[in-house]
Amino acid sequence: KQEVTQIPAALSVPEGENLVLNCSFTDSAIYNLQWFRQDPGKGLTSLLLIQSSQREQTSGRLNASLDKSSGRSTLYIAASQPGDSATYLCAVRPDTGANSKLTFGKGITLSVRP
Amino acid sequence: DTGVSQDPRHKITKRGQNVTFRCDPISEHNRLYWYRQTLGQGPEFLTYFQNEAQLEKSRLLSDRFSAERPKGSFSTLEIQRTEQGDSAMYLCASSFLGIDPYNEQFFGPGTRLTVL
Numbered sequence: 001k002q003e004v005t006q007i008p009a010a011l012s013v014p015e016g017e018n019l020v021l022n023c024s025f026t027d028s029a030i031y032n033l034q035w036f037r038q039d040p041g042k043g044l045t046s047l048l049l050i051q052s053s054q055r056e057q058t059s060g061r062l063n064a065s066l067d068k069s070s071g072r073s074t075l076y077i078a079a080s081q082p083g084d085s086a087t088y089l090c091a092v093r094p095d096t097g098a099n100s101k102l103t104f105g106k107g108i109t110l111s112v113r114p
Numbered sequence: 115d116t117g118v119s120q121d122p123r124h125k126i127t128k129r130g131q132n133v134t135f136r137c138d139p140i141s142e143h144n145r146l147y148w149y150r151q152t153l154g155q156g157p158e159f160l161t162y163f164q165n166e167a168q169l170e171k172s173r174l175l176s177d178r179f180s181a182e183r184p185k186g187s188f189s190t191l192e193i194q195r196t197e198q199g200d201s202a203m204y205l206c207a208s209s210f211l212g213i214d215p216y217n218e219q220f221f222g223p224g225t226r227l228t229v230l
Contacts, residue, residue, distance in 0.1 A: 104157050
């Protein structure tokens with residue numbers, strides 16, 4: 001059974017700092033990995049999707065990397081801003097079967113202090 | 115296209131009542147998923163449809179839960195005889211299996227259910 005872990009559960013940083021959020025998964029047979037942002041009481045916004053054959057994806061100040069063999073992904077946020085405060089979730093899609101259901105971690109709640 | 119929409123956004127009900135949620139996926143998306151998220155946890159898969167066919171149900175989906183997707187468009191999730199443990203955010207997502215090799219899932223805003 002796939003398990004996705006995100007540690008720590010919460011993180012507080014001063015504005016302007018570059019930071020890295022970690023995600024690990026137990027089964028390397030994944031099709032892709034997605035990073036999402038969730039604001040309190042809201043739905044999920046997809047930030048980046050990395051296919052299993054890719055090493056990284058970039059969007060603006062965000063860069064996500066994937067090391068499939070070691071079961072790890074990181075989300076790098078450059079020059080953090082208070083508006084980046086949210087919960088960040090990673091999710092993996094299995095490489096087997098037709099079902100593309102996602103398995104999520106519990107998320108990392110980020111607070112960026114002005 | 116305005117993305118995935120869900121209705122209602124919030125629902126408060128008393129234990130034992132039935133509730134129904136609706137999800138409208140992105141147009142042309144042939145896959146639709148339901149997830150449940152409790153406080154401090156990541157979303158957990160409940161069920162998914164490809165067009166109108168319900169192809170998989172999680173063991174989390176007890177017999178009090180039923181989902182439909184008539185005509186392969188919108189979907190409804192009904193919970194009968196609600197229990198306090200059903201209180202959660204119910205999230206809907208859709209994707210297109212076909213030309214898009216990524217089959218990326220796009221999520222709606224969710225329906226927050228509170229069972230008193």
